[in-house]
Amino acid sequence: MNYTKNWGKSVERYKAFWQGEMLDRCCVSVTAPKSKLAPLPGFTSQETLEHWTDGEWVFKTWKNYFENTYFAGDAFPNLWLNLGPSGHAGYIRNARCQFMQGSGLNCTTWYDHSIHDWDTDFPVFDPDGFLYKKTMELAKYLAAESKGEVLVSMPDNAGNLDALACLRGTEELLIDFIEEKETVLRAGEVMQSVWEQAVTDVYQILKDNNQGACSAGWLQVWSPGLMSQMQCDLSVMISEDDFNTFAMPELRKQCDFLQFPLYHFDGQEQRRHLQSLLSLEKLRVIQWTSVVGQPSPVEYLPALQAMQKAGKSIFLMLKPYEIEPIMQGLSSKGLHFSVEAQSVEEADAIVKLVEKLSHE
Template sequence: MPDTPLEFKPDWPDARRRHEAWWRHEVVDRVALQVTAPRNDAAQQTVPEPRDLAQRWTDPEYAIAAAEARMAATYYGGEAFPIYVPNLGPDVFAAYLGSPLEYGEDTTWSVPIVRDWRTHPPLCLDPENRWWQLTLEMTRLAVERSQGRYLVGLTDVHSGIDALAALRDPTALCFDLYDCPDAVQAAVQAIIPVWFQIYEDPRRLIWAADPDHGTSTWLPVWSPGRCYPVSCDFAALISPVMFRQFILPHLRAEVEWLDHAIFHLDGPDAIRHLDILFELPEIRAIQWVPGTGSGSSMLRWLPLLRRIQAAGRGLHLSVSATEVLPLLRELSPEGLMLSTNCRTEEEARALLRATYGETHDSRASK
């Protein structure tokens, strides 16, 4: 039910209302702020270490138990909320389409299988695919375990050109854009309906248990309908002309189908595509990630952030706790969501209290 608290988030009904207001670029009573910290007096829950990387990635019982232990030890302040997201790594879409997955400590990566788009078998989802069945199994188990305690999210799926890059190899795909552009575009079109299925089947499992659950993902923004952080990391390698030719079609199909879409803009090399993204009114917000080597301060990106707000788009920014109030003084709180963490629950609560006054001061000065 919409007004039902969660075990790990007693004020979840209030947070839901602020998430809904954020999508509308409205402010309820303060800026949308997600702040986490170690929870006071949290009972220690010990989860045995996985025996190997295979168990770490493919054992649903282990993955969910580890997530529940983290959630039990975490204070979720403001619009932060507890969520388990089935995670097999960012290349799992390619794995659904036949690529083997290799395990690392912190991620997985796919082994390319496409040698030539013109001769490769049609791209489709085998319902019995090992990784697809594992995703559904993780989702089912999490739904059973989560009721009244935490949310269950949709897995991280890099679609479109990103999926093709994982199937082929990013460098090889760059050459393909010149050597066989029609075959690449045909492959992109072929996997658009696959993305819809990959989204819908787990969503139905989640909503069947709780029709008011809404959706969320690896990016912890919540929507009462279908939402997703659409993205294209491959865009950093190509020009705006190629972005429009190879990426815009599948991006448009995704955002027009979703109820709420946010774009994951990753790194300075992606900024050149921003004006094309602004052509899609369905993209309601931008998550800006400066990327490795771009410095840790979000304040250096104020011109970009103001440009995004001037285009009528919301912002989701992961920042240090010390930059929350300075950013609030420089940006409009409407459509702004800041995500941070603090060393203690007391610091997190104090930061939340401070945002009330800063929000009103910021609105008065704009």
């Protein structure tokens, strides 16, 4: 793989990480601008649907980013196949997705509610729909252009309940949990089948370029086989009972479906669901996110320690000053984090610090 140093060793570290083990140190992915005078290029706030669905534009923009980025530790060039979060909502007949102005490296989307009445608007997969066809077209184009030099990510098709909330409306779906329980469960089964189809189709397109490996677009994490991010961001609004009723069935099925399942743990409110998540025997990795306005992951060491005790590997996105207290509080086995540095020198120093602090 281009742009990286000693990628073969990083592959072995990632394999150990997925097994809850450690090779010579824990995994750490650090990126930095190559020049202090030139900040990392990204997207502006002016991108439109035409940009995000134009494979040539997407590839050139990411190539520019890679060429101006220093990849340290286990970081690698990860080209996002990015048409918005919970993208499989757009694979449903009559779904209406709007591409909004993005920021940084993110594609922002918004869905007009299309499920007004469950009897007439019940979700139906539309393989001929615009977004599904564009996802497959982009996957084919980006894989062909990458030529094995960079990894092309899986799309951000995560969270069946989150996708339903896009189509139905969050408030309406939460009311349906009470008034239309069986209907919501049936809709969840449809979204699961759509998710499985999309994951399978994209993986088949990308696997030769990626040499059978996978990555999640916004996460600096590599897996040696089929991996896709799982999530239920809606869970911050629901009780443990509702989480077990509506979210756990899809998570069990997705853990069975994937070789390397990873759950995106979105903020401190999800701690009330932690025991349910830890009961998923096949779940390998939990990625903790401290959302804007919430304390550092350092403040949640007991929860992170519980994850490790249950045999789950942990992936964190950290600031440089958070590295030492996190590494002191956790085992380095099954630990991986990504860091954005301000310079090449800082990036190399971070990797050396991780080497020094890694321990059983």
